[in-house]
Amino acid sequence: MSETIVDTIIIGIGAAGLLSSIYLARKGQKVLCLFKGLGATAMSSGCFDILGYSYKRSDWLSSFTEGYNDLPSEHPYKILSEGDLHQLDSILKEATVNLGELFDKFLYGNYTKNVLIPTIFGTIKPTAYVQVSMKNAILREDTDMLIIGFRDFYEFNPRLIAHMLKTALKVFDICNIRINYAYLKTQSSTTFPKISLETIVSEIKSILKHKRTDIILFPAIFDSIETVKKIEKELNIHIAELPSTPAYRAGIRLNSFLVNLAEKYGVSLIHADDIKVDLEGRRITRLRVLSHNRILEYKAHNYIIATGDLLGGGLELYTDLISGVAHIKETLLGFEVENVSIENLTKQDFFSRNGHKLSRIGVRINNSARLVDKNGKELVKNAYFVGSIIGGYDYNVEKSGLGVVLVSVWKAVNEIFRGE
Ligand SMILES: Cc1cc2nc3c(=O)[nH]c(=O)nc-3n(C[C@H](O)[C@H](O)[C@H](O)COP(=O)(O)OP(=O)(O)OC[C@H]3O[C@@H](n4cnc5c(N)ncnc54)[C@H](O)[C@@H]3O)c2cc1C
Numbered sequence: 001m002s003e004t005i006v007d008t009i010i011i012g013i014g015a016a017g018l019l020s021s022i023y024l025a026r027k028g029q030k031v032l033c034l035f036k037g038l039g040a041t042a043m044s045s046g047c048f049d050i051l052g053y054s055y056k057r058s059d060w061l062s063s064f065t066e067g068y069n070d071l072p073s074e075h076p077y078k079i080l081s082e083g084d085l086h087q088l089d090s091i092l093k094e095a096t097v098n099l100g101e102l103f104d105k106f107l108y109g110n111y112t113k114n115v116l117i118p119t120i121f122g123t124i125k126p127t128a129y130v131q132v133s134m135k136n137a138i139l140r141e142d143t144d145m146l147i148i149g150f151r152d153f154y155e156f157n158p159r160l161i162a163h164m165l166k167t168a169l170k171v172f173d174i175c176n177i178r179i180n181y182a183y184l185k186t187q188s189s190t191t192f193p194k195i196s197l198e199t200i201v202s203e204i205k206s207i208l209k210h211k212r213t214d215i216i217l218f219p220a221i222f223d224s225i226e227t228v229k230k231i232e233k234e235l236n237i238h239i240a241e242l243p244s245t246p247a248y249r250a251g252i253r254l255n256s257f258l259v260n261l262a263e264k265y266g267v268s269l270i271h272a273d274d275i276k277v278d279l280e281g282r283r284i285t286r287l288r289v290l291s292h293n294r295i296l297e298y299k300a301h302n303y304i305i306a307t308g309d310l311l312g313g314g315l316e317l318y319t320d321l322i323s324g325v326a327h328i329k330e331t332l333l334g335f336e337v338e339n340v341s342i343e344n345l346t347k348q349d350f351f352s353r354n355g356h357k358l359s360r361i362g363v364r365i366n367n368s369a370r371l372v373d374k375n376g377k378e379l380v381k382n383a384y385f386v387g388s389i390i391g392g393y394d395y396n397v398e399k400s401g402l403g404v405v406l407v408s409v410w411k412a413v414n415e416i417f418r419g420e
Contacts, residue, residue: 006030006268008416009287009300011332012314013269014041016387016405017306018258022099023413025265032298033262034272034289038255039312040388044401045119045243046220046250047134048103050092050111051077052126052399055354060126060172063112064403065089074364074392076404080411082367088407095410106257108135111403115139116172120156120219120244122164124172126399130243131250133228136215137240139174146213147181147242148204156219158183161242182207197227201234208237217242220249270296277333282381302416303383305371306409307332309362314389328361330389335371335379337363337391355394362391369412384412 008024010017013035025031052060054067061067064077068085071078081088092111096103109115109129116124116139130138137145147165149158158181165179184203204216220241222228232239241250262269274290287298307314310328318327319342326345328337338361350356366372369384386408388401395401 003297003299004032005299006032007300008032008302008304009034009298010304010306011035011272011275012039012306012308012312012387013255013259013262014039014306014308014312014387014405015254015258015402016041016308016389016409017304018255018262019099019406019409020304020306020386020413021262021267022258022265023409024416025262025267027417029416031267032300033267033269034275034287034298035269036272036313038252039308040401041258042251042255043248043311044251044254045248046131046254047117047125047127047243048107048109048129048402048406049126049395049399050114050128050403050406052114053397055397060114060116062114064092064114064128065112067398072392076365076390076392076408077400079365079367079392080369080407091407091410092403095406101261102257103129106131106254108132116174118145118161118165118168118217118242120161120242122161122168124165124168125243128403131225131241131253133220133222133225133239133241134243134250135240136238137217137242139169139172139177141174142176143215144178144180144213145215145217146207146211147179147217148207149181149183149219151183151185153219153221156242156244180211180213182211197230197234201231204231204235208235214238215240220244222249224253275332279333279380282379284380284383301382302419304412305332305383305385305389306387307389309388310358312388315362330363333371333380335363337361353397355397359394359396360391362389364392365390365408367411368415369408370415384415386412 007029008031010021010033013033021031021033051064051067054070056070096111107129111128114126117137118124147158147161149156162179162181215238272289272291276288278286284303289296309315316329316331324342326340326342330337363385364372365385371379371385387405
């Protein structure tokens with residue numbers, strides 16, 4: 001059996017695993033990423049939310065700084081910044097400044113300031129960074145927007161979106177944005193159509209003869225941001241993709257962008273059908289990995305667990321119908337995370353403004369992103385837990401998903417550098 005030794009092994013290739021690998025590899029570390037598949041990152045709308053809502057205020061936050069004090073003490077932002085807003089600000093600043101390829105080129109925005117962007121549902125969402133192909137969809141006063149869909153692409157209904165958006169604009173107290181809609185005659189054939197750009201461009205040109213607009217909003221169906229730019233150039237008008245749901249190009253695009261960047265910095269990515277972790281005392285000593293019918297052994301000085309939540313596969317839920325209890329376990333090391341009454345879980349409103357119990361479930365960490373028990377005792381010395389596997393927050397309600405990923409990753413990689 002061959003044995004490979006590297007500086008850091010990362011498990012998971014969602015945003016948390018890949019960002020960790022990029023920061024470490026850029027500083028010269030030998031890094032290996034093990035993964036089963038894609039997780040929540042590929043399903044996301046591809047926008048980087050830092051903090052969009054507070055539990056104590058009804059309106060949206062123009063910056064994460066406005067909602068920080070209202071966060072509960074078990075929130076990862078509070079834990080990782082040790083209750084100090086300035087510390088959170090410097091973590092975000094350093095993390096974004098140190099990855100310009102992502103935050104200045106692939107994304108558009110600023111960690112200190114939220115913008116409002118319409119979604120495929122006709123709702124409006126606050127976020128800190130959008131992909132550059134969505135930049136023109138950011139709501140600005142006094143604009144005309146034209147939503148364009150395909151007749152046979154039922155998931156994107158421009159008429160419905162326009163109708164919903166008009167209501168949402170009133171709720172957000174924005175009065176001088178005018179929304180119109182139109183359909184292309186072209187058959188989209190699949191969700192990710194292979195329609196010729198010439199056909200799309202010529203159809204839009206004939207629509208524009210009758211409808212005035214500053215911006216055209218499209219479903220995010222194009223393979224690359226370059227395609228969006230090409231249409232924009234042909235029409236000489238601003239085009240923007242609307243954030244959407246799975247299966248969605250922008251989430252997959254974000255995941256692929258990070259995979260390419262990781263590979264560019266020399267990170268090795270290895271598919272793992274199964275991983276067995278050897279623990280000695282409070283240290284991980286070895287991983288045994290089943291990959292393409294071979295068992296491989298890997299060792300590292302440090303390990304980063306970025307396996308995600310229930311969606312990513314980092315957590316598992318077992319229901320015991322006799323006791324009426326749902327058991328939530330961490331899948332890699334097998335730690336029990338929480339036991340919850342099934343009745344409590346199912347009774348709660350998923351869209352409650354206070355969040356949902358299930359969304360908040362995850363591992364407990366300390367301020368260096370290490371796993372701890374209920375009493376704060378460190379359980380594993382050489383492993384860091386980053387991303388959505390961490391509990392204590394509800395990204396859905398707060399709009400904080402990739403923000404928590406970023407902050408936990410930056411803390412973990414800095415702990416690793418400190419220990420070198
Ligand atoms: C529909 C949807 C929309 C969202 N939209 C947004 C948004 O617009 N903005 C935002 O900021 N956040 C959004 N979020 C939240 C955000 O996507 C997540 O918080 C974030 O992507 C989590 O990243 P992660 O790397 O921690 O986990 P994941 O992306 O889930 O990655 C987990 C990885 O671990 C791997 N893995 C798991 N178990 C194992 C194992 N045993 N062995 C090997 N590999 C393993 C998986 O295969 C995967 O590669 C959204 C989430 C969803 C579901």
